[in-house]
Amino acid sequence: MEPAIATTALTKSFGRETALxxxxxRIAAGSVFALVGANGAGKTTLLKILMNILAPTTGHxxxxxxxxxxxxxxxxxxxxxxxxxxxxxxxxxxTRFLNFVRPLYPQWxxxxxxxxxxxxxxxxxxxxxxxxxxxxxKAAFVSxxxxxxxxxxxxxPLSGLDPLVRDQLVQVLRLLAREGxxxxxxxxxxxxxxxxxxxxxxxxxxxxxxAEGVPDLKARFREVSIPHQSxxxxxxxxxxxxxxxxxGSLRFVLANAAxxxxxxxxxxxxxxxxxxxxxxxxxxIFIALAxxxxxxxxxxxxxxxxxxxxxxxxxxxxxTP
Amino acid sequence: xxxxxxLFRKDLRQFWLETVMSVFVxxxxxxxxxxxxxxxxxxxxxxxxxxAHDPLRLLAYGFVILMPLSxxxxxxxxxxxxxxxxxxxxxxxxxxxxKSLLSAKLxxxxxxxxxxxxxxxxxxxxxxxxxxxxxxPGLLFLLILVTGIFVVPLLTLAVLTKNFVRSLLTMLGLxxxxxxxxxxxxxxxxxxxxxxxxxxxTIPVVLVVxxxxxxxxxxxxxxxxxxxxxxxxxxxxxxxxxFMPNASMVExxxxxxxxxxxxxxxxxxxxxxxxxxxxxxDTFDLVFPMNAEGxxxxxxxxxxxxxxxxxDASWTSDWQAVYNQNxxxxxxHSELALHLKSKDYERLRTxxxxxxxxxxxxxxxxxxxxxxxxxxxxFSISSFGIxxxxxxxxxxxxxxxxxxxxxxxxxxxxxxxxxxxTTGCGAQASQDDVPLGAWEGSLNNDPxxxxxxxxxxxxIYLANQSAATKVTRCPxxxxxxxxxxxxxxxxxxxxxxNFRFPTLPSSAITxxxxxx
Numbered sequence: 001m002e003p004a005i006a007t008t009a010l011t012k013s014f015g016r017e018t019a020l021x022x023x024x025x026r027i028a029a030g031s032v033f034a035l036v037g038a039n040g041a042g043k044t045t046l047l048k049i050l051m052n053i054l055a056p057t058t059g060h061x062x063x064x065x066x067x068x069x070x071x072x073x074x075x076x077x078x079x080x081x082x083x084x085x086x087x088x089x090x091x092x093x094x095t096r097f098l099n100f101v102r103p104l105y106p107q108w109x110x111x112x113x114x115x116x117x118x119x120x121x122x123x124x125x126x127x128x129x130x131x132x133x134x135x136x137x138k139a140a141f142v143s144x145x146x147x148x149x150x151x152x153x154x155x156x157p158l159s160g161l162d163p164l165v166r167d168q169l170v171q172v173l174r175l176l177a178r179e180g181x182x183x184x185x186x187x188x189x190x191x192x193x194x195x196x197x198x199x200x201x202x203x204x205x206x207x208x209x210x211a212e213g214v215p216d217l218k219a220r221f222r223e224v225s226i227p228h229q230s231x232x233x234x235x236x237x238x239x240x241x242x243x244x245x246x247x248g249s250l251r252f253v254l255a256n257a258a259x260x261x262x263x264x265x266x267x268x269x270x271x272x273x274x275x276x277x278x279x280x281x282x283x284x285i286f287i288a289l290a291x292x293x294x295x296x297x298x299x300x301x302x303x304x305x306x307x308x309x310x311x312x313x314x315x316x317x318x319x320t321p
Numbered sequence: 322x323x324x325x326x327x328l329f330r331k332d333l334r335q336f337w338l339e340t341v342m343s344v345f346v347x348x349x350x351x352x353x354x355x356x357x358x359x360x361x362x363x364x365x366x367x368x369x370x371x372x373a374h375d376p377l378r379l380l381a382y383g384f385v386i387l388m389p390l391s392x393x394x395x396x397x398x399x400x401x402x403x404x405x406x407x408x409x410x411x412x413x414x415x416x417x418x419x420k421s422l423l424s425a426k427l428x429x430x431x432x433x434x435x436x437x438x439x440x441x442x443x444x445x446x447x448x449x450x451x452x453x454x455x456x457x458p459g460l461l462f463l464l465i466l467v468t469g470i471f472v473v474p475l476l477t478l479a480v481l482t483k484n485f486v487r488s489l490l491t492m493l494g495l496x497x498x499x500x501x502x503x504x505x506x507x508x509x510x511x512x513x514x515x516x517x518x519x520x521x522x523t524i525p526v527v528l529v530v531x532x533x534x535x536x537x538x539x540x541x542x543x544x545x546x547x548x549x550x551x552x553x554x555x556x557x558x559x560x561x562x563x564f565m566p567n568a569s570m571v572e573x574x575x576x577x578x579x580x581x582x583x584x585x586x587x588x589x590x591x592x593x594x595x596x597x598x599x600x601x602x603d604t605f606d607l608v609f610p611m612n613a614e615g616x617x618x619x620x621x622x623x624x625x626x627x628x629x630x631x632x633d634a635s636w637t638s639d640w641q642a643v644y645n646q647n648x649x650x651x652x653x654h655s656e657l658a659l660h661l662k663s664k665d666y667e668r669l670r671t672x673x674x675x676x677x678x679x680x681x682x683x684x685x686x687x688x689x690x691x692x693x694x695x696x697x698x699x700f701s702i703s704s705f706g707i708x709x710x711x712x713x714x715x716x717x718x719x720x721x722x723x724x725x726x727x728x729x730x731x732x733x734x735x736x737x738x739x740x741x742x743t744t745g746c747g748a749q750a751s752q753d754d755v756p757l758g759a760w761e762g763s764l765n766n767d768p769x770x771x772x773x774x775x776x777x778x779x780x781i782y783l784a785n786q787s788a789a790t791k792v793t794r795c796p797x798x799x800x801x802x803x804x805x806x807x808x809x810x811x812x813x814x815x816x817x818x819n820f821r822f823p824t825l826p827s828s829a830i831t832x833x834x835x836x837x
Binding site: 074077 | 323324327331334335402407408409410411413414415416417418419
């Protein structure tokens with residue numbers, strides 16, 4: 001099946017600065033791909049290249065089978081784009097704005113529009129420039145979701161929104177994702193999107209460190225804790241990430257939780273030792289992956305993610321609802 | 322088309338105020354233009370005095386000046402509504418087709434700029450007494466000129482800038498660049514020539530290059546390419562103006578006669594050649610008094626350009642324009658001035674030289690003659706315009722002027738003659754009567770000249786060459802308008818052996834004090 005988005009060795013430089021470096025990515029149709037990275041990681045640049053707002057320096061991308069460089073005009077009847085910093089026709093009222101965009105889309109769903117308007121409780125006769133940031137994002141969402149695009153690209157759509165508005169938008173996105181809409185959403189905060197993402201990609205300093213399916217990730221990773229250990233084993237398999245001795249236990253992240261790997265752990269630490277092998281949250285997996293693959297081995301300081309090892313992430317999990 | 326109309330309606334809703342202002346200014350200019358048809362009696366008075374005493378005339382001027390400014394604002398606003406520069410615009414990720422968008426903008430200009438302007442010009446022509454139907458081709462030509470000179474450059478500026486402030490700064494930069502180029506051009510070569518060739522290159526070049534840049538911007542938003550295309554354009558136009566092959570143009574327009582062809586005029590130098598300071602400290606004007614005669618009956622000769630050669634081309638001047646030297650049958654005294662640089666004068670003045678003067682001439686033939694027996698009120702002259710005696714007698718002794726207006730361009734070449742008197746006009750001709758005359762108009766046959774109003778005004782001063790005493794035009798005597806048409810353009814030559822450059826009178830020498 002043809003991917004909804006495919007990029008090959010996409011690179012973008014602004015003068016001497018390289019914003020994006022050799023990004024190759026495939027996003028399957030119907031998936032919800034969360035592109036995560038710190039501020040300045042290159043997420044917006046990547047999305048703008050996909051939307052043909054910027055031209056890549058090298059490499060190429062296809063969107064719904066069309067080269068991104070040819071994306072213009074009619075092609076956007078099937079693609080939605082909402083960005084936190086997009087300029088809107090601010091002189092228009094909400095009603096006039098929707099009246100303006102509606103005729104541009106032959107497949108506009110009036111019922112969905114009405115339902116979204118009701119759900120978002122938008123003030124119809126207020127000009128966009130007089131709306132709060134959250135309200136303006138809601139208006140952008142109504143104008144984008146009402147034509148049921150096959151592909152929805154969202155650039156930091158939830159950042160800075162209050163939890164209520166965020167929940168409302170996430171609920172709608174979840175509904176549309178269930179209907180089969182492909183969604184690519186960027187965020188600098190995994191917590192915003194981890195609930196409904198099916199795939200996860202991490203961009204750091206313009207480089208895509210990993211991109212995998214969330215179920216695969218969750219199935220593949222385990223947090224392992226073996227009590228009564230005082231030193232690291234002499235030889236550590238490559239699938240044991242970030243091993244450490246803490247509180248008298250050996251802790252590590254098992255990067256491949258295949259039955260034979262689990263059996264190997266039990267073999268390594270026979271009874272009466274009972275290894276504790278637990279599933280990990282997406283956040284914990286994300287941190288483990290980021291730390292293992294990052295060239296700098298640390299997350300950017302601006303990242304709201306916890307910056308410690310898996311153990312710290314576990315503590316974070318314990319203390320966070 | 323549906324999307325074009327959709328975007329057009331959106332622009333109209335968004336910019337109704339700017340649109341109303343622009344249309345108002347265009348019609349206000351048309352309805353106040355008649356204040357400009359009469360000569361300004363307060364021309365030399367201070368501005369504040371003129372505002373207090375003649376506000377309507379200044380208002381009329383104001384509307385004409387406001388017209389391009391309101392167009393600029395309108396064009397900027399409608400283009401920047403969907404700005405083509407930047408990466409945050411809402412519209413670029415919506416299914417808006419660039420052809421529809423560009424069409425919507427052009428349709429907007431057609432409906433709210435061209436149409437009001439065209440209607441306003443019809444109203445203006447009608448109020449000035451000109452038939453609209455016969456002026457339509459000229460009006461269309463005027464719209465093309467307005468497109469090339471105003472609309473396309475302003476549209477290009479708008480598509481290449483992000484907002485009005487950037488556009489304003491770019492405009493100021495362009496004005497400074499053009500001023501600098503003009504200054505440099507003037508320093509480089511201050512001589513101009515008169516040729517029948519009008520500029521048929523600049524406007525088409527501007528239309529093609531700027532049009533291409535506009536399309537590139539709308540189709541691809543490749544600002545760097547559009548700017549790269551346009552950046553050299555003002556410089557190329559300026560360089561074209563500076564390095565215009567004037568000599569070739571004169572030689573081509575005024576071919577040398579074959580040996581059998583008679584000169585259309587015989588020019589004979591008379592004594593009294595003198596030199597005076599030129600327009601700046603570096604130049605002098607060498608003035609040749611001439612006797613001009615031998616013009617065939619019913620003909621006239623216009624002396625358009627002059628060129629001087631010393632000692633068989635050891636020094637040759639540029640071709641230079643000569644102004645207001647039109648010769649009728651009979652014997653005429655002319656003074657033809659040649660500009661030369663002070664260093665050339667200093668080099669050449671020491672010894673006698675063989676001087677050769679060449680003149681570029683236009684021979685014209687008298688055509689239909691219209692006589693106005695009682696020119697006391699408005700009268701209409703075919704292919705010339707509508708005229709009236711001057712009413713500007715409040716501050717100036719100008720009763721020898723007539724005021725004329727023409728539609729869309731200046732009048733055809735015409736000689737106007739009447740009778741004046743040194744002692745007071747009687748009902749009958751007397752020995753104190755003196756002839757008065759004036760040339761007006763040109764041989765240019767373009768359907769329209771560029772202007773923001775379609776009515777052109779002329780104040781024609783009827784002069785007498787020889788009368789030293791005060792001459793008054795006799796208001797009850799007929800005015801005769803003789804229309805002239807082109808016969809040929811040619812050259813004639815005049816050799817002056819053993820020519821000595823005159824000495825500069827002491828009053829013409831500028832003494833620059835040397836600072837200690």
